[in-house]
Amino acid sequence: MKYWIVSALALLLAIALALSGANEYIFFAGFVVLQAIVLATAWNILGGYAGYVNFGVPGFVGVGAYTALAMHLLFQAPILVQILAGAVLAGVLGLGVGLLTLRLRGIFFSIATIAVVFILEAIVMNTRFLGGATGLQLTRPALAWGFDSYTRMLFVAMTAMAILAVSVARYIQNSHIGQGLQAVRDSEEAAECSGVPTLKLKLIACAISGAMLGIAGAPLPMYLSYVEPASTFNLHYAVIALAMPIIGGTSHWAGPLIGALILGSLQQIVTVTVSSELNVLVVGVLLVVFVVAAPDGVIGLIKKWKTSSK
Amino acid sequence: MENILEVKSLGKNFGGFAALSEVNLSIRKGERLGLIGPNGSGKTTLINCISGALQNDQGSIHFQGESIVHLPAHARTRRGIARSFQLPRPFRSMSVLENLMVPLAYVGGVSGAKARNQALEILAEMGLADKAESSSASLSQVELRKMELARAMAAKPQLLISDEAMAGLSGSEVDDVLDILIDLNKSGITIIMIEHIMHAVMRFSERLVCLDAGQIICDGDPQTVVANPQVHRAYLGD
Numbered sequence: 001m002k003y004w005i006v007s008a009l010a011l012l013l014a015i016a017l018a019l020s021g022a023n024e025y026i027f028f029a030g031f032v033v034l035q036a037i038v039l040a041t042a043w044n045i046l047g048g049y050a051g052y053v054n055f056g057v058p059g060f061v062g063v064g065a066y067t068a069l070a071m072h073l074l075f076q077a078p079i080l081v082q083i084l085a086g087a088v089l090a091g092v093l094g095l096g097v098g099l100l101t102l103r104l105r106g107i108f109f110s111i112a113t114i115a116v117v118f119i120l121e122a123i124v125m126n127t128r129f130l131g132g133a134t135g136l137q138l139t140r141p142a143l144a145w146g147f148d149s150y151t152r153m154l155f156v157a158m159t160a161m162a163i164l165a166v167s168v169a170r171y172i173q174n175s176h177i178g179q180g181l182q183a184v185r186d187s188e189e190a191a192e193c194s195g196v197p198t199l200k201l202k203l204i205a206c207a208i209s210g211a212m213l214g215i216a217g218a219p220l221p222m223y224l225s226y227v228e229p230a231s232t233f234n235l236h237y238a239v240i241a242l243a244m245p246i247i248g249g250t251s252h253w254a255g256p257l258i259g260a261l262i263l264g265s266l267q268q269i270v271t272v273t274v275s276s277e278l279n280v281l282v283v284g285v286l287l288v289v290f291v292v293a294a295p296d297g298v299i300g301l302i303k304k305w306k307t308s309s310k
Numbered sequence: 311m312e313n314i315l316e317v318k319s320l321g322k323n324f325g326g327f328a329a330l331s332e333v334n335l336s337i338r339k340g341e342r343l344g345l346i347g348p349n350g351s352g353k354t355t356l357i358n359c360i361s362g363a364l365q366n367d368q369g370s371i372h373f374q375g376e377s378i379v380h381l382p383a384h385a386r387t388r389r390g391i392a393r394s395f396q397l398p399r400p401f402r403s404m405s406v407l408e409n410l411m412v413p414l415a416y417v418g419g420v421s422g423a424k425a426r427n428q429a430l431e432i433l434a435e436m437g438l439a440d441k442a443e444s445s446s447a448s449l450s451q452v453e454l455r456k457m458e459l460a461r462a463m464a465a466k467p468q469l470l471i472s473d474e475a476m477a478g479l480s481g482s483e484v485d486d487v488l489d490i491l492i493d494l495n496k497s498g499i500t501i502i503m504i505e506h507i508m509h510a511v512m513r514f515s516e517r518l519v520c521l522d523a524g525q526i527i528c529d530g531d532p533q534t535v536v537a538n539p540q541v542h543r544a545y546l547g548d
Contacts, residue, residue: 176415183412186401189363192383193393195416195465199382251403 003170007163014159018152027155029272031223033264034158035216039237040244040256041165042212046205047242048250049178051185056097056113057238059120060210063090064217065232066130069138072221073129076141079157079222086218087211094210098203105188114238121233135228138221154219165212169253172208181205182251213241236280243287249299258298262286314339314374314469314500315360321368322355322524329355330524333369337469337502342495344515344532345504348545352524353504354396357471360502361393362386373469388417392467394458396474396504400446406433406457407442413465429464436460436490452483459490470494471502476510484510508546512536520545 018027039057046052064086071077071085093116101112125133140150147153172178180201183191192198221227240263248259263286267279294301313336320333330352337343347353358364360371362383371379378386392413401409410429415421420428433439436456441449449457455475462470472491476484488510495501505511511518511532518535520528522544528535535541 176421179408179412179415182403183401186403187399189383190395190399190401190461191412193361193363193387193395194413194461195384195387196412197382197384197416 003167007167011156011159011163014156018147018156024149024151027149027151029268031151031155031158031219032268033260034155034162035219036240036244036260036264037162037257038158038165038212038216039241040248040260041162041169041253042209042216043241044245044250044253044256045169045172045181045212046202046209048245048255049172049181049185050202050205052102052202052205053110053242054113054209055110055235055238055242056116057213057241058233058235059097059113059117060090060093060213061217061220061237062117062120062124062229062233063093064214065220065227066124067214068218069130069136069221069227072138072141078141078144079154079219082222083157083161083215083218086214088214090214090217091207091211093214095203095207097210098206102199102202102206117233117235117238121229124229124233131228133229135226136221138225138227140222140225150222150225154223157219161215165215166253166257168208168212169256172205173253177201177204239280239283243283245297247286247290247297249297251296252299255297255299262298312339313337314341316372317356317360317369318372319369320356320359320366320371322352322359322364323367328524330359330366333521333524333526335519335526335529337500339468339500340495340498341500342492342514342516343500343502344511344518345502345521346506346508346511346518346535346541346545347521351521351544353521354473355524356521357393357473357502357504360386361391361471384416387413387465387467390466390468391471392462392465392469393471394455394462394473394475396477398451398454398458400449400454400457400461402445402447404446405443406438406446406449406460409446409457409461410464413461417465432460432463435463435493437486452479452486455479455487456490459487459494463494467499469500469502471504473504474506475503476505476507488514508536 043054043057046054067086067089068082071082097116101109104112124130143153145153180196183196184198184201188198244259244263245256247263249255266282270278270282290297315337317333317335320330322330333356345353359366362381366379370377373389373391407429410432411425414425414428430442433442436459438456438460441453446457476487484507491501491514503514515532518532519526520535520541527544528538528541
């Protein structure tokens with residue numbers, strides 16, 4: 001109950017802030033941090049819960065973004081329909097990628113997921129309708145829901161999606177699916193011999209994770225009013241989607257949320273106060289620090305602190 | 311007595327190497343079967359084929375009269391075949407109790423307080439009740455072996471396959487685990503035990519099967535099998 005009250009308050013706060021006269025930059029930066037929460041939470045469902053490291057994140061983000069773009073170009077679809085379509089197609093992609101790759105394990109699975117990014121990027125680059133390699137400048141449709149800028153509207157939409165993503169991850173963790181995925185991560189053979197349908201669970205995780213990554217990418221065309229493949233399929237998404245759960249802790253739904261808040265906020269602060277070039281350095285340094293000093297992330301540190309203080 | 315498991319003309323190849331060839335084996339309900347043989351003779355491959363961890367290339371496997379070769383491992387577990395592993399494979403991020411909750415949820419369909427109580431009952435039978443809340447990563451070797459058996463029992467099996475559950479244990483620990491296996495058998499569970507510790511094998515087995523180079527070279531009562539010259543040559547030595 002407490003969780004849902006906090007979630008509802010967060011959404012109401014986001015709406016109130018967006019309708020206020022607050023500085024536009026808050027929403028611009030907030031969108032990026034919220035998108036980071038969705039990315040990290042989505043990645044963690046397969047990478048953290050099941051232990052299957054997916055480097056194909058940009059592929060799913062790209063599918064979300066370009067499906068939304070196609071919906072806009074073809075049907076002038078409203079943003080919610082664009083996001084929904086992006087989620088469905090990215091979910092189907094997740095299922096397909098899972099069917100093709102989930103019999104692979106460890107590094108072989110991860111390499112196979114990278115291939116997905118390059119294949120999808122090559123397809124988009126050679127599709128004139130989607131703007132090809134040079135990209136596409138968009139004319140955004142009229143604003144909805146009483147907002148006076150796209151940045152503000154998408155900030156609220158991304159807040160809702162972040163809440164949805166975290167809620168789904170929380171539900172999975174506390175359900176039989178989460179229990180089974182945890183068993184898969186610890187020992188796939190033992191899980192299978194304990195009655196866990198490992199392939200089915202991994203496919204479910206792949207599809208849900210894919211759909212949520214698609215959700216993170218779907219608002220990008222309307223957010224930037226421009227879309228091109230090099231930045232949409234950028235491997236930077238894969239790095240941060242992996243780094244944030246590691247920093248926050250992969251074993252708990254709150255881990256990616258904490259990691260995204262720390263890393264996303266820090267990156268925005270560094271971008272404004274120092275230079276956007278230092279973004280990657282921040283990711284690298286934090287990742288090394290946490291892998292060496294706190295491999296179970298912030299959640300692990302909190303658990304240790306609680307145990308030692310008993 | 312009725313056969314619970316029937317393996318006919320079973321074969322398994324790894325590339326050009328025949329790990330199992332023309333293996334025929336029937337096990338009666340409630341039987342205690344010992345499976346011996348030198349390293350690399352195909353014992354673990356045989357139980358991997360039975361439990362579904364490996365797919366056999368030739369032959370058939372019937373469990374309770376029904377073919378199971380097309381079933382994945384988790385479906386075979388749900389039909390009543392459970393196993394422990396040669397190298398213990400606990401769910402390390404879980405407590406001992408949580409390890410048992412996995413098969414209880416996925417095979418028994420129970421969760422929450424009911425599953426917890428059932429898990430505690432099984433742990434008490436294994437002498438692990440005081441370790442229920444401990445992390446499975448913190449267990450000693452004998453505790454790990456017992457926990458693997460407890461986890462297998464949580465799947466409510468009719469056939470339990472114990473793969474070298476006594477490897478690396480002291481004499482008294484071997485007796486401890488052996489007592490558990492014999493008690494489980496008395497409760498009606500058919501057990502296949504792979505083991506190298508011969509005094510444990512002889513105490514446990516009602517029937518003994520010796521594998522060598524992927525083929526059964528002797529099958530019968532334990533005294534007859536250990537007296538067999540072919541078994542001596544292949545496994546026991548002179």
